[in-house]
Amino acid sequence: MRRYVIVGTGVAGIAAAEAIREADPQARILLIGDEPEGYYSRPGLAYYLTDEVPEKQLFPWRARDFRRLGINLWHDRVVALDPRGHRLKLQRHSEPVPYDRLLLATGSVAVRPDLPGVDLQGVVKLDTLADARRIRQLARKAKAAVVIGGGITALEIVEGLLHHKVQVHYLLRGDRYWRRVLDEQESRIVERRLSERGVRLHYRTQAAEIMGRRGRVTGVRTTDGRVIPAQMVAIAVGVRPRLALPRAAGLRTERGVLADEYLRTSDEDIFAAGDVAQVYDPRVGASVLDDLWSVARAQGRAAGYNMAGWKTPCRRGTPLNVTRLAGLTTTIVGQVGQPARDGEDDLVGIIRGDSEVWRSIPDAIVAQEGFSVNRLRLMVGKKHLLGAVLMGDQTLSRPLYHLIDAQADITPIRERLIQGREPVAEVLAEFWIQWSRQHGTQKPQS
Amino acid sequence: MDWKARLARWFRQEAKRHEAMVAGYVVPDPIRCVQCGICSYHCPIGIDVRRHAWEGQPVVESYCLTCGECVARCPRGVLRFERSDLLPAD
Numbered sequence: 436m437r438r439y440v441i442v443g444t445g446v447a448g449i450a451a452a453e454a455i456r457e458a459d460p461q462a463r464i465l466l467i468g469d470e471p472e473g474y475y476s477r478p479g480l481a482y483y484l485t486d487e488v489p490e491k492q493l494f495p496w497r498a499r500d501f502r503r504l505g506i507n508l509w510h511d512r513v514v515a516l517d518p519r520g521h522r523l524k525l526q527r528h529s530e531p532v533p534y535d536r537l538l539l540a541t542g543s544v545a546v547r548p549d550l551p552g553v554d555l556q557g558v559v560k561l562d563t564l565a566d567a568r569r570i571r572q573l574a575r576k577a578k579a580a581v582v583i584g585g586g587i588t589a590l591e592i593v594e595g596l597l598h599h600k601v602q603v604h605y606l607l608r609g610d611r612y613w614r615r616v617l618d619e620q621e622s623r624i625v626e627r628r629l630s631e632r633g634v635r636l637h638y639r640t641q642a643a644e645i646m647g648r649r650g651r652v653t654g655v656r657t658t659d660g661r662v663i664p665a666q667m668v669a670i671a672v673g674v675r676p677r678l679a680l681p682r683a684a685g686l687r688t689e690r691g692v693l694a695d696e697y698l699r700t701s702d703e704d705i706f707a708a709g710d711v712a713q714v715y716d717p718r719v720g721a722s723v724l725d726d727l728w729s730v731a732r733a734q735g736r737a738a739g740y741n742m743a744g745w746k747t748p749c750r751r752g753t754p755l756n757v758t759r760l761a762g763l764t765t766t767i768v769g770q771v772g773q774p775a776r777d778g779e780d781d782l783v784g785i786i787r788g789d790s791e792v793w794r795s796i797p798d799a800i801v802a803q804e805g806f807s808v809n810r811l812r813l814m815v816g817k818k819h820l821l822g823a824v825l826m827g828d829q830t831l832s833r834p835l836y837h838l839i840d841a842q843a844d845i846t847p848i849r850e851r852l853i854q855g856r857e858p859v860a861e862v863l864a865e866f867w868i869q870w871s872r873q874h875g876t877q878k879p880q881s
Numbered sequence: 882m883d884w885k886a887r888l889a890r891w892f893r894q895e896a897k898r899h900e901a902m903v904a905g906y907v908v909p910d911p912i913r914c915v916q917c918g919i920c921s922y923h924c925p926i927g928i929d930v931r932r933h934a935w936e937g938q939p940v941v942e943s944y945c946l947t948c949g950e951c952v953a954r955c956p957r958g959v960l961r962f963e964r965s966d967l968l969p970a971d
């Protein structure tokens with residue numbers, strides 16, 4: 436009877452446990468996680484901040500689901516890994532824990548910038564349920580908050596603060612929001628909506644210091660010497676895979692724990708999946724980091740099968756996220772990147788709900804269409820669509836994903852898309868109707 | 882007719898092509914789902930729609946009212962209606 440140990444109770448760990456059980460009904464499966472709440476919807480934290488969903492609703496699994504799968508769940512932290520001896524050392528449990536196959540699904544953690552005052556009370560991030568609770572608690576009393584960072588998480592925090600009637604100051608390093616993924620018009624749409632809702636945007640502004648009194652935040656001093664009074668400072672400048680454990684154990688790491696397309700690390704019996712893993716993608720020819728729920732799940736599942744001996748390569752698929760930016764539903768799919776400009780990035784490395792693929796700059800022609808708040812940007816390659824950003828009306832979200840993911844041959848409409856004499860959305864919708872008839876995407880996948 | 886109306890008409894025609902238009906099912910698109918639970922939270926009769934989205938299974942419970950609450954509330958467009966006759970018979 437094989438002993439499987441999974442470190443991390445996030446979606447990658449859960450998906451792996453399910454897959455192992457499916458492939459090896461006799462297996463002993465132990466799931467170890469250091470968050471007392473166990474498995475919950477991490478992206479759901481954004482909706483918890485805005486009261487769209489109560490805390491107890493964030494838990495997709497009940498105790499009986501773990502029992503049904505015969506998974507042993509421990510609340511503890513793994514502090515050391517001994518690959519040769521095939522054992523783990525835990526913080527609370529005194530005995531070493533043996534394994535035959537191990538999965539590292541330890542996720543990523545928010546980067547803490549090296550800023551005077553980051554330890555003050557009132558400085559927050561959004562990684563965990565505990566962080567979300569903290570933000571809600573502080574927001575009830577705070578009058579003003581400063582938000583530092585970019586991408587999706589920063590705006591999710593902004594939304595949560597607005598919902599709690601906190602005056603928000605949003606600091607941007609450069610002259611626009613999320614420059615590596617959005618184009619200028621898209622950034623402006625988001626910024627305009629933010630200011631309409633009362634957010635004060637501070638362009639080309641960096642924090643020099645978080646100021647405090649008696650251990651609590653009182654404001655932020657900017658590099659140009661201004662002082663913004665605030666009782667809270669939220670930081671969302673990016674995340675980093677948790678690498679301490681695998682590094683100390685001598686596993687190969689780069690930006691994440693390196694894993695092949697079977698999710699195996701440089702040690703035969705150790706696998707990695709989810710945000711912590713940098714996984715080889717044969718289509719790209721490189722190892723890629725993602726910070727996406729669906730990718731973490733797919734990797735976890737494939738890792739589980741491989742651990743149990745079902746050889747299953749993980750095909751990452753086209754990265755997709757559907758998120759809200761300043762209240763505007765936005766689909767981001769495939770390669771949509773913008774050329775970087777030095778010193779204007781609000782982010783270091785990867786962020787939540789992000790994929791390195793989005794930032795790759797495609798060899799494509801841009802076809803775009805803007806309505807008042809609805810906007811579609813298409814990255815048109817030689818034969819295929821490479822990526823798209825769709826803001827507002829989401830009618831085309833699913834068609835776009837399928838056309839991009841299936842690498843549909845768009846030769847018949849390519850010229851019409853690029854010339855821009857007809858509405859891009861219309862040309863696409865028409866094409867989709869024909870294409871999906873031929874390819875039958877109407878059937879639900881099971 | 883603009884493209885949206887045309888797309889809508891197409892969806893209707895697609896459905897009509899098959900005669901037995903008994904009822905619609907809620908069908909999930911799992912790749913979009915982040916298990917936030919808003920769907921299940923708003924289901925008036927307590928169906929765990931989120932679990933269906935995890936499993937990639939349509940909501941075929943006979944007591945589903947097809948009220949559309951979950952479809953409308955999902956912030957990520959995970960859920961949509963589909964005609965029952967397009968689903969594999971079970």
Ligand SMILES: Cc1cc2nc3c(=O)[nH]c(=O)nc-3n(C[C@H](O)[C@H](O)[C@H](O)COP(=O)(O)OP(=O)(O)OC[C@H]3O[C@@H](n4cnc5c(N)ncnc54)[C@H](O)[C@@H]3O)c2cc1C
Pocket residue numbers: 442443444445446447448467468469470477478479480481511512513514540541542543561562563587588591677680708709710711725726727728729731756757758787788789915
């Ligand atoms: C606010 C927010 C919004 C997001 N929005 C989106 C979105 O819109 N779309 C999207 O696709 N993704 C989004 N994400 C990202 C998504 O949540 C992650 O990609 C996903 O949760 C990764 O799953 P995982 O299992 O790899 O890691 P995690 O969910 O991070 O789980 C890892 C677990 O391992 C535990 N752990 C770490 N080290 C140890 C140790 N040594 N011992 C024991 N336990 C340990 C951690 O505490 C954690 O509980 C968002 C994330 C956040 C925080």
